Amino acid sequence: MGPIRRILCLPTSLSSLVFFLVSATAPGIAAAGKDPALTDDSQCGCYLNKGNSSTYFTYHRFFDFRSLPQYAGVPAVIQDAESSPDADPTSDYFKRDEWSSFWLLGSWNNSNGARPDATVTMVNSPNNVYIEANTEPDPSSQTYLTLRTQRLSDFQTAAEIESASSGFKYLSLRMRARTVGAAGAITAVFTYRGSDMLADVQESDLEIRTADKRNLVHYTNQPAYTDDGDVVPEATRKATMPHGLDWTAWAIHRLDWTPGLTTWYVDDVEVARIAFQAPRDESNIILNAWSDGGRWTGNMTRFDAAYLQVQWLELLYNSTDPDETKRSRRRQQQDGDGCNAVCSIDETPELGTPVLLWKNGPSQVNGAGGRSVSTGSVPTWGVVVMVLFAMELLI
Ligand SMILES: *[C@@H]1O[C@H](CO)[C@@H](O)[C@H](O)[C@H]1NC(C)=O
Ligand SMILES: *[C@@H]1O[C@H](CO)[C@@H](O)[C@H](O)[C@H]1NC(C)=O
Ligand SMILES: *[C@@H]1O[C@H](CO)[C@@H](O)[C@H](O)[C@H]1NC(C)=O
Numbered sequence: 579m580g581p582i583r584r585i586l587c588l589p590t591s592l593s594s595l596v597f598f599l600v601s602a603t604a605p606g607i608a609a610a611g612k613d614p615a616l617t618d619d620s621q622c623g624c625y626l627n628k629g630n631s632s633t634y635f636t637y638h639r640f641f642d643f644r645s646l647p648q649y650a651g652v653p654a655v656i657q658d659a660e661s662s663p664d665a666d667p668t669s670d671y672f673k674r675d676e677w678s679s680f681w682l683l684g685s686w687n688n689s690n691g692a693r694p695d696a697t698v699t700m701v702n703s704p705n706n707v708y709i710e711a712n713t714e715p716d717p718s719s720q721t722y723l724t725l726r727t728q729r730l731s732d733f734q735t736a737a738e739i740e741s742a743s744s745g746f747k748y749l750s751l752r753m754r755a756r757t758v759g760a761a762g763a764i765t766a767v768f769t770y771r772g773s774d775m776l777a778d779v780q781e782s783d784l785e786i787r788t789a790d791k792r793n794l795v796h797y798t799n800q801p802a803y804t805d806d807g808d809v810v811p812e813a814t815r816k817a818t819m820p821h822g823l824d825w826t827a828w829a830i831h832r833l834d835w836t837p838g839l840t841t842w843y844v845d846d847v848e849v850a851r852i853a854f855q856a857p858r859d860e861s862n863i864i865l866n867a868w869s870d871g872g873r874w875t876g877n878m879t880r881f882d883a884a885y886l887q888v889q890w891l892e893l894l895y896n897s898t899d900p901d902e903t904k905r906s907r908r909r910q911q912q913d914g915d916g917c918n919a920v921c922s923i924d925e926t927p928e929l930g931t932p933v934l935l936w937k938n939g940p941s942q943v944n945g946a947g948g949r950s951v952s953t954g955s956v957p958t959w960g961v962v963v964m965v966l967f968a969m970e971l972l973i
């Protein structure tokens with residue numbers, strides 16, 4: 579914990595004393611004792627995320643589907659397998675650079691026998707990814723993104739979005755989402771690094787099986803089974819949603835992939851963590867809604883459908899993709915790997931907009947971890963504040 583973070587969570591009377599001292603006499607650490615100030619990504623050198631898997635990330639993206647009425651509309655399902663993959667994007671939203679520089683709309687099918695126990699042809703179609711008006715009573719958003727899967731006469735139409743970059747290496751992904759619809763489908767968000775060899779696949783999953791009890795979520799670091807079909811129990815956890823929630827209700831699902839560990843949260847409550855087989859190498863990000871009549875998904879009844887609906891999706895990440903710096907609205911004046919301005923998307927009063935936690939002194943260019951106040955310029959009141967921190971730490 580750095581000094582400013584410490585101030586942010588100071589409890590009780592000491593904090594008011596610190597607040598008084600700081601606000602009365604300390605222009606230098608003016609941020610201390612106050613709520614951190616809203617800023618924008620161009621001012622952030624890195625981001626510190628909150629929680630048991632707290633760590634630093636370089637990049638931030640926020641996809642907000644809550645107020646897009648100009649793009650809303652539910653496209654009729656394409657009934658024919660052959661023309662499904664070639665469907666156009668369902669609205670101009672998916673042609674906007676903000677979207678298309680980051681995501682691809684999936685159009686592959688399972689004819690390659692990817693899952694040997696599939697009993698139904700599954701075809702992904704861009705037509706199943708769309709912006710939808712929220713018609714629930716007292717809606718918590720005007721619109722959301724929907725990924726649709728439906729069982730048709732002779733195939734299963736499905737939806738997938740995949741990151742254009744396969745260079746993600748560590749991330750914290752959060753989305754406000756729900757799954758609705760009939761049994762026999764999977765909705766999922768995961769990191770993915772494919773391989774022809776099952777044993778070499780690297781993948782951290784959050785999966786909802788619509789045939790399950792409605793408060794059950796599956797978290798897995800794949801592979802969870804061997805070539806011989808044996809289950810690998812250490813790879814997977816079944817967790818119950820906290821606060822009595824069902825996955826049909828809006829909740830913030832979060833997946834943190836950090837070195838050697840994947841941690842999952844629902845509404846800020848840690849629900850699972852798996853160190854076993856945590857992905858090691860750069861990966862894609864994928865969201866999907868699908869079924870293939872196999873053992874994992876189950877069979878969907880003809881003309882039934884299920885949906886993954888997302889109000890917003892926010893990402894903190896690192897990347898090995900050389901184009902990433904160009905693509906992101908990153909702070910221009912970086913000092914090598916250093917992080918002069920540490921931001922947060924957790925402490926913010928405005929979803930999607932970061933706040934500045936602290937700035938490191940001009941001499942602090944020693945990486946994201948370097949976050950001490952540069953001691954050469956700490957005047958007397960600073961020392962008083964630091965003594966109070968020390969006392970606080972002892973209490
Ligand atoms: C499935 O994919 C294969 C290989 O890409 C392609 O040849 C075939 O036309 C596709 N079938 C459908 C129904 O999309
Ligand atoms: C952090 O992990 C501990 C168990 O190791 C757990 O009790 C606690 O609830 C977790 N914190 C959060 C914010 O989920
Ligand atoms: C799904 O239905 C097919 C026949 O249509 C059947 O062969 C298969 O066993 C069923 N799968 C499950 C998981 O029930």
Ligand SMILES: *[C@@H]1O[C@H](CO)[C@@H](O)[C@H](O)[C@H]1NC(C)=O
Pocket residue numbers: 633634635636748836837896915945946947
């Ligand atoms: C992300 O990159 C920054 C800058 O290189 C580094 O300080 C930080 O530790 C990285 N985060 C993770 C989770 O590896």
